[in-house]
Amino acid sequence: NTKITQSPRYLILGRANKSLECEQHLGHNAMYWYKQSAEKPPELMFLYNLKQLIRNETVPSRFIPECPDSSKLLLHISAVDPEDSAVYFCASSPHGGLSNERLFFGHGTKLSVL
Amino acid sequence: AQSVTQPDARVTVSEGASLQLRCKYSYSGTPYLFWYVQYPRQGLQLLLKYYSGDPVVQGVNGFEAEFSKSNSSFHLRKASVHWSDSAVYFCVLSARSNNRIFFGDGTQLVVKP
Numbered sequence: 001n002t003k004i005t006q007s008p009r010y011l012i013l014g015r016a017n018k019s020l021e022c023e024q025h026l027g028h029n030a031m032y033w034y035k036q037s038a039e040k041p042p043e044l045m046f047l048y049n050l051k052q053l054i055r056n057e058t059v060p061s062r063f064i065p066e067c068p069d070s071s072k073l074l075l076h077i078s079a080v081d082p083e084d085s086a087v088y089f090c091a092s093s094p095h096g097g098l099s100n101e102r103l104f105f106g107h108g109t110k111l112s113v114l
Numbered sequence: 115a116q117s118v119t120q121p122d123a124r125v126t127v128s129e130g131a132s133l134q135l136r137c138k139y140s141y142s143g144t145p146y147l148f149w150y151v152q153y154p155r156q157g158l159q160l161l162l163k164y165y166s167g168d169p170v171v172q173g174v175n176g177f178e179a180e181f182s183k184s185n186s187s188f189h190l191r192k193a194s195v196h197w198s199d200s201a202v203y204f205c206v207l208s209a210r211s212n213n214r215i216f217f218g219d220g221t222q223l224v225v226k227p
Contacts, residue, residue: 004157041204041217042158089157099208100146100165103215105157 004106006090012112013080020075020109022090031073032091032103033065042089048073049096077111085113116141118207120218128226129197135190135221137179137205146208147188149179152220153201161203164188175199200225 004024011018024031030049034042046065047055053065062081066074073090087108093101117140127133139145146165150158162173169181179190188205205218 039220041220044215091157097213099210099213099215101208102148102160102163103150103158105159107155107157 004090004092004104006088006106006109008109009107010110010112012114014114015079017076017078018080019077020088020090020111022073022075022106024071024073024090024092024104024106026092026094026104027071028092028094028104029070030093030095030097030101031067031070032089032093032097033073033075034089034091034105035086036089036108037086045075047097054097080111080113082113085111087111116145116207116209116214116216118205118216118218120203120205120221122221123219124222124224126224126226127195130194133190133192133195133199133223135203135205135223137188137190137218139186139188139205139207139216141186141207141209143210144183145210147179147181148206148208149173149177149188149190150204150206151201152204158204161190195223195225197225197227199223 007021033045036042045059048067051067062078064076087110089108090106091103119138148163149161152158164181202220204220207216
């Protein structure tokens, strides 16, 4: 799926700061960050609609999202913890996270914390 | 309470055999229901969705699912599986009342040659 690109693909960190990036080329209004731990389903972290944060789940404060425009999404992580090791997926949907919308996922960024 | 249960964590079938992956949901109204597939090292991809109407919905790659309100179920089926169907399958409920999405825990499908 090249319509939602995420970078980097793999990330290995000690207790450092880093940003994950996502860009969607679908013209969608809504963008999401999901965290998927090993052998678990994805868990919603943040949802933006038209650059506005409309859903902020219970996420440690070291995760800070940013949506500079409606096609781009960033996730800034400071002082990562071993429990942050997971795959982070960016997703999008056409109209702002309505219940009848399907989600389009990127290929994910696999974060490994040393 | 809204939830999705996939009772089988892992299902193993032989290539060419038929398949059913089970999904039960808990929701007071009629939800939107989806099946997504996740191949190794990839994001989730939509297989099919149910909104209303005909309870049997067709999806990609020969998959179909049947919605049952009386049983609160949305089981996924395929008549003849291929080795390339090996993946994790997620049943997903989207609540009309609050736009929240609930994932089942997923079923790992292993297709033996």
